[in-house]
Amino acid sequence: MDKQLVTVSMGMKKADLAVVNGKIVNVYSKEVYDGGVAVSNGKIAAVGDIKYCIGEDTKIIDAKGKYLLPGxxxxxxxxxxxxxxxxxxxxxxxxxxxxxxxxxxxxxxxxxxxxxxxxxxxxxxxxxxxxxxxxxxxxxxxxxxxxxxxxxxxxxxxxxxxxxxxxxxxxxxxxxxxxxxxxxxxxxxxxxxxxxxxxxxxxxxxxxxxxxxxxxxxxx
Ligand SMILES: [Zn+2]
CATH class of the missing domain: 3.20.20.140 (Metal-dependent hydrolases)
Known part of the structure; x- marks a missing residue:
């Protein structure tokens, strides 16, 4: 397990990249809800309400309401x-x-x-x-x-x-x-x-x- 991912997911460190204002397609629960994705070192650290992962140096991409789902x-x-x-x-x-x-x-x-x-x-x-x-x-x-x-x-x-x-x-x-x-x-x-x-x-x-x-x- 990537330690840095855990610290970012807990808000102790900030994400490198945050995709905000998206609609999360949860393929497990079959729900669609508003949210974003926080990325650290090329990996997903958090999904959903990820505002707490955003810091001064976090690059932000505005999804403008587009769907976010697995590849x-x-x-x-x-x-x-x-x-x-x-x-x-x-x-x-x-x-x-x-x-x-x-x-x-x-x-x-x-x-x-x-x-x-x-x-x-x-x-x-x-x-x-x-x-x-x-x-x-x-x-x-x-x-x-x-x-x-x-x-x-x-x-x-x-x-x-x-x-x-x-x-x-x-x-x-x-x-x-x-x-x-x-x-x-x-x-x-x-x-x-x-x-x-x-x-x-x-x-x-x-x-x-x-x-x-x-x-x-x-x-x-
Ligand atoms: Zn074939």
Whole structure:
């Protein structure tokens, strides 16, 4: 716990920044009420009536009645499909309130492999957008049907899962899984053993529902 945050929240020290005259959207209690946000050292120290956190040196931003709420998290998006560089992408989505995205950069991998994906993740460090990297489970998507500069096997996926931004394995699709694709199952087991999440899609036909799958004795 940041000691300075506690002292600012208790009014013993003043905030660096105060956003005042906002409408707080409390996503826990589902209430909207007047208030502001006090920031110290880049972190939120207090929310609500924060007048006591304001000192002579506190920078004040007047929200003029605008809503103040936590940043949106986009649970699945391919930034590269916008044809924008990650910096331009970040600039645009941040303007609309999205502060974090789950992205696998699959198409970047198809063009340039893991090295290219890592270059994009490094470039993203220069932005205020948080990228949760979900490692693409198949690069290219349809081997033999597309020309690809990058190719992922379970070894490369393991390396990618060790990346500082990696949180899971992405786009595990039903056809490959149900065919028992050995490399895919190996990658899923590696991801699980590393404590990473498994994300994907399954079809739901009329009368058929896959609530979970069992592969190699493990429940998915
Ligand atoms: Zn997708």
């Amino acid at each position: 949106f998290i986009d649970g699945h998006i391919h930034p590269e499909s916008t044809n924008l560089s990650i910096r331009s992408f970040a600039e645009i989505v941040l303007t609309h309130g999205t502060t974090a995205v789950m992205a696998d950069m699959h198409e970047v991998g198809v063009v340039g492999g893991l090295e290219a994906i890592e270059a994009v993740l490094d470039e993203a460090q220069a932005t205020d957008l948080k990228i949760y990297f979900v490692v693409p489970s198949h690069v290219p998507f349809a081997p033999g049907l597309e020309t690809s500069g990058g190719f992922f096997n379970s070894e490369i996926i393991k390396k990618a899962l060790s990346h500082r931004d990696a949180v899971g394995l992405s786009e595990i699709v039903a056809p490959y899984l149900l065919q028992g694709n050995a490399e895919l199952i190996k990658a899923m087991e590696i991801a699980s053993s590393m404590g990473k999440s498994l994300q994907g899609h399954l079809p739901e036909d009329e009368g058929t529902s896959y609530e979970c799958l069992y592969v190699s004795g493990r429940q998915y």
